[in-house]
Amino acid sequence: MLTLGQDDILLDCQARDWREALDAAAQALQTAGLVDAGYRQGLHAREAQSSTFLGNAIAIPHGTPESRQHVKRTGVRVLQFPRGIEWHDGNRVHVLVTIAAQNDEHLDILRQLTHVLDRDGVAERLAAASDSGEVAALLSKAVVEARVDAATLCLGFPGHDAAELALAGAARLRQAGCVASEFVAAIAAASPQPLGQGLWLASAERGVGQPALALATPEAPLATPLGTVNGVFCLAAQGEAHRPLLERLVALLDSGAGETLAGLCEAEVLARLAGESATAQTATVRVLNAHGLHARPAKQLVQVARAQPLAIKVRLAEGSAAAVSAASLTKVIGLGARRGQMLQFSAEGQGAETALAAVCDAVSAGLGEKVAPFDESREHAAVASAAAPRLEPLPADTPHQAVAASPGLAIAPLFVMRTPRFDYPRQGQGTSHEIPRLEQAIAEGQAQLEALVKRAPGGEVAEILSMHEEMLDDPELHQAARDAIDDGLSAEAAWWDAIDTAAHAQEMLADRLLAERAADLRDVGRRVLGILCQVTLPEPPAHPYILVADDLGPSDVARLDTARVRGLLTARGGATAHSAILARALGIPAVVGAGDRVLSLDNGVEMILDGERGRVIPAPSAERRSRAELRLKEHEAREREAWEARFEEGRTRDGQRVEVAANLGNTAHAADAVERGAEGVGLLRTEFLFMAHASAPDLDTQIAEYREAITALEGRPLVARTLDVGGDKPLPYWPVPQEDNPFLGLRGIRLALTQPEVLETQLRALLIAAVGTPLRIMLPMVKDIAEFRQAKAIYDRLLAELPATERATDVQLGVMIEVPSSALLAPSLAAEVDFFSVGTNDLTQYTLAIDRGHPELSAQADGLHPAVLRLIQMTVDAAHAQGKWVGVCGELASDATAVPVLVGLGVDELSVSARQVPLVKARLRDIDLAEARAQAELALAQATSEAVRDALEAR
Template sequence: MLTLRQDDILLDCRADDWHDALEQAAASLHAAGLVASAYRDGLFAREAQSSTFLGSGIAIPHGTAESRVHVRATGIRVLQFPAGVEWHDGNRVHVLVSIAAQSDEHLDILRQLTHVLDDDSVAERLAAAESAEEVATLLSRSVVEARLDADTLCLGFPARDIRELALAGAARLRQLGCVDSDFVSALAEQPPVRLGQGLWLTSSHRGVEAPALALATPEAALREADETVTGVFSLAADGQAHRGLLERLLALLESGEGPSLRDADAATVLARLAGESASAHTRLARVLNAHGLHARPAKQLVQVAREQAVPVRVRLADGGGQTVSAASLTKVINLGARRGQQLSFSAEGEGAEAALSAVCQAVEDGLGEAVLPFDESREHIAPREDDTPPPEPLPADAPHPGIAASPGLAIAPAFVLTTPRFDYPEHADDPAAEVRRLETAIREGGEQLKALVREAKGGEVAQILSMHEEMLEDPELYQAAREGIQEGGSAEAGWWEAIDTAARSQAMLADPLLAERAADLRDVGRRVLGVLCNVKLPDPPDHPYILVTDDIGPSDVARLDTARVRGLLTARGGATAHSAILARALGIPAVVGAGARVMTLTNGTELILDGERGRITPSPTAERRSAAEQRLVERERREAEAWATRFAEARTRDGHRVEVAANLGNTAHAADAVERGAEGVGLLRTEFLFMAHAKLPDLETQIAEYREAIDALDGRPLVARTLDVGGDKPLPYWPVPQETNPFLGLRGIRLTLTRPDVLETQLRALLMAAAPAAGVDQAPAAGVNQKPKPLRIMLPMIKDVAEFRAAREIVDRLLAEIPAEERASDLQLGVMVEVPSCALLAPSLAAEVDFFSVGTNDLTQYTLAIDRDHPVLSAEADGLHPSVLKLIEMTVAAAHAQGKWVGVCGELASDATAVPVLVGLGVDELSVSARQIPLVKARLAEFDLADAQTQARLALAQATSEAVRDALEVR
């Protein structure tokens, strides 16, 4: 167990911000020899998961489970910040209790600290403390409680009177080591005191080793002083430790429930003495979390409890502790529940059963963590954290969830590709030779990437691989590796240390999307490392297969033979990783982030992979496989029919017009989108142009890029979104200050308005690229009418009309400056509805904007407060949630009242279930990935407008996204 010593406390620390404070905490643990320097990354990673602020000015930074390998010895360091530090969650911290724990010992110190949180003055006193002794005293104040559990009960004892019952209880406490023979003698010398309701009490301070309470009840009916005996309590008293038990005993008597202990079993006795009423509803739930009820799952439990209609209380089922409010975080943490222990929940009144069902289900589901079933015959009640069992194999014919990353259905055997192992010496004697080896490997790696870019023939694959080329040519990366070699490292060690350090720095930006981008850097690093170590990946099978791997780099995806690879399944990763983006671009169904258990699959195991629902089914039965094959055949039939009619106007079955456009991440894809039936481009993500250059692209470069798309559209409209970077999509040449929550920070229009020169250049380029004569080498012949070039400019992340007006002012000025014949003649300026405030204020915006386009991905994320790439919650970020649909409805109503049109350019636009709902809400345009265009057009032709409106009303009437999908499925 962790203990706090005065030597562990550092007084009078100063920090500029929470980052600085956490750096000092990491340094203090390292200086004490408790951890390796790499443990610092674990501290930051833990804060990225959730704040370690505990309360009363105290934060308890500790590493993640993965960083435990860097712990050399268990210990703590306490840093006092008298002036306080603003923590990233908005709380003020005066003390950091920095923990290096090799197992679950940090839970002991956490539970100890919860005892001081009820005192509102603790934060002020910690800040003002002038000695390590004073800080230690404040933090170490703990409450010792008397023992009461099933072992201290002596039920059904064959006694002749109450004195024998008292001695039976004393003997039980002596057997447990709570008291010695002096205690037994003391109780033998005094008669029990009558409490009433058939209960007696005897107690002593003599011979007490540990405070405890025993209860002895008679085997047969027993009377004393003309009263039926229920039982005799024997109390081993010690200071105030037994006070809580006596208070609960008094409450039991005051409620008149003393007789309920007569002939009761141990569970009932403990429940009544814990404060549970005989009229309360109770239910048990076993803790399945590997590390017990620590802070993160405890927060989830508290949140669920607070949502219930009646108060819920909880206690450890196997102890005699008092029931506590399940809505109190400190009380729940202080239970100290370990994996395998059962919690007893209780509630009273109308709605009690529903409340208990909700909290118990939350516990069984893991409280936000992936959990494994508990087998009492195979594991101990309280395993150490480093005893976590390896992943259990996936059961046959059982769907397993992941993150839907690329749509499609695949049925094929698995090819499991494990991460290659690179064995190399850490040190080398000849730095010059090692530098030459590294330079040769970097050149070879660059040639490999160039070859892949040539094979990709443009598009997103080539774009991302080109970025890898630039990473490989980064002089700072090479210099860092060279420095490592000069210090005695081998070429391999120096290179990987440089790669790993750079990748960790990017991942430390506390943003999941940026963490995924760090995978690009490691992908580049492994390429060079493979050359240095002469490591090659195993050859895949000659037959069709589903690739199963822990994670996969973008260049690995680009190398996939789409003729054989039917699907992609990864244990890690998110839907916005470059590998997922490339899988979508190549049309490979993909499920990512499915967890470590998928790596237990063996080569040849047959899989059904559903990239739309985000799940896989290993070793399906013949019946399930047949049903999947039928779905696949039906899908292929529908795709063939949709492809044949892809150039027809998109209309519902009764002729209602809905435009279907393409979402593009690259101007080079415009021609392909037209070939697939696109009636325009509903979203051109212009940031890919900026990401592909080492510096801001100039006016001429941008004009040429935009003109390529406009010319390919041949008179069809282009909706170009202005630069949407910052936050989750940084540019290397446009540094943005590190933000605690980049998704709520400086991004989109907020960022570009800080550099109006950048925004103005982009707007000018778009206007000039859409000029009537743009792209024509010679003037048109007299009397020949050129096709119009409709340009729609869309502003991202608009929260209200003020931001729109600021951008509109620039556009108006450019229209006045640029001669009419040199700029777009058919122009509209609109906004992207991604922020709920934009939808709520749609009436004021609709009076000034020309159109709206709803980005359902971000709108859903911000409305539901769920990161759409969260490894646990992402499945709940459903755009069919009624709250999101209501915001879309509000936007459409406001726009149509002003004669403006509304599009939807998020993932919801290609969801077959959502398409009728969106049409029923009045959406005028659906913009989807180019591959989805024929299918969305075909889906529109399957229903009438009236039916769509009915489905929209039905969806709006539901309470949850699950209810929406269930209701629509029934139809």
């Protein structure tokens, strides 16, 4: 209930314009301890959406839903401006009733205010008042709601006269909690009075808790000595509060509907009592707005209603509210309609059906707000569990930054896949019962994975799922589970204990990547556990959607129907997790590590997901959505055009040559890269070969593997990175002592040099496999010239040992620029190396001291940071001074915003994922060298990565 004291009223305020008035209102709320300073911005943001002018020289400014975080407690402050303010919509305002509400309490405040302000002359009295007590009294007058609804109706009662029907009505009011027993006694002592048309009225004031109206109708119209009885109204009167009920009765009689009441159902009776005639057409629609019909959507509804050629009435379908004019803002707000409630519209005359369809469509569309479908069972469950702590969902139409995992743009409604609950007994029923259950579940899980592998589109998808098959066939897991069953556990408990123990042990071995591989193990475990518990995941919708989940296992991703899944969004995970790798392989835009708040989003809420920027926007505004749709159409058109021109050389618009190559994680994908227009392989990650064997692969095995890629390239150059393991990527047969920080430990070239014979075998295999074709070999994680010289000594010896006819002759040896020291020392390196390739992923994380897989910080690990760009510039300048070339093989090379900057810095080659090759070539054709250099200069002049992106987008 809105109650005001004298301290809540600020009289004789002054402001030069409406903005200054809003600032004064915000300061008043802050001074009262209702809000903090941030609420001021919410008031201005709300006013920017639409005017909060209510009528009668009164505005009701309040914050946006996003600004509720700044509300400390609910309350209002009233500011009186006797001289008036010209509001931004052209109206004159004398009084601001400024609202601070934490949840939906503002709807009650607004509803009460509309009743108060609807009284004639109240606005003038508020503007002229010289005493705050008078203002408080005018605004604080309680509004008593009179009740008539399904609970106060008693239809088809087997009564014999009007008195019995009156008592039946009184009894119904008592059951509804509106009256006490003394009211029933008063009705029993009174005689019903005829109203005409067979309707009668009995009323009393004693024992009334809430004014209300009951109606009792007989099974059939009664013929009595006093006249026909079609129905008896029983009125619980209280002061003036029951007057609207009497007015509705008069309207009912004026319409001549009294004689038909006895044969009507509850809905029809309530419609007549609400003022709808028997000839009116009606339509019912549900309110979907998250915060109900507050001022902004109510104003939209009123505008739609006023645009119709005939009068439209509206009421709450479930309650007793009279039908009010849908063209009256105060009346519509006064309904107090909340999300999920049904509105019933009515209209009479030619065109009524079309007019009703227009207002219903407007309500269903959200009346200018983004809305989600109403799931009754879920919404009721949410209400029932309202006391439980719940994370606030992401604010509507507000960008939320997370981790970019797979490029692309998606616009679609959400489907939130919540982690299923596995309920099972801890204790089992003996080995003879539990072990066969476990073995059957494992066999079924293996069959499921085999089916997924057969349906997989190949490449990384099939490989990772095959790895899951191997995990599921691990005899140590099986034995650990059997041992636990022998100890008395159920199959479910034994299996999950085995999985959890193995995954935890793997997580303890090293940092990010192994933790994400442990997630694979848990994914396998959940598959079997789901079979044992007979738990199935909810079915996704038939329409296109963005999938939201806590995290996704690779098998979850592999099962996705790519025809319907427009994008992936996860609360956890990193850009190097297998689920992210698979999303990129399937070409599905993905954003990961967005935090638990995304799980609080409702199914059906529309979202814009930007996999390139790692950004999501739930419930975007119409304007923002329109811009995103335009971007998406432009992107799709560019993809089509890029695919058609994929075999053209990589060149800028004015002819500057920039080679576009592909990054490969497996030699089997080289043919696909060529088909997509790659001009070579700019990064072959050779560690896949070492990870696929139980011991280091021998010379012949390596030669055969490298030759597969070289053959597929048909004379195009191959840039192969030597073995890059250790630290976060250990090999089981090459143990590395546990390190506090694996990223700063034994990895890359420094690990390879501890066993130079392994490096020598790999270099020999590459040289032999590339006979007659261009070969570029690069060394990873080189920090200075000393490490390069150690590796080059082995390389030079092999060149001398191998006859020129048995090895590559068009061969170069370069280094990856991944650590700041190598960029800073680029001049000394450039004097001896043949080329540089900048690995922007590692260079960024080492330069900014941010782990790019960190769940909270990785979004800040942006390769467009000016510090990273300066290191790239230093590298290019040093290389070009010695006549050497520079490539970029990190994710930055495929960033559409970064491509012109890299070209402007002088980069000679861009190596990207095979899918990105056509788009990067197309991006090059969009720019010329002069523009690229200007963008590079602009980027280098900024102080942060955010400033770089803002400046480039604004250019």
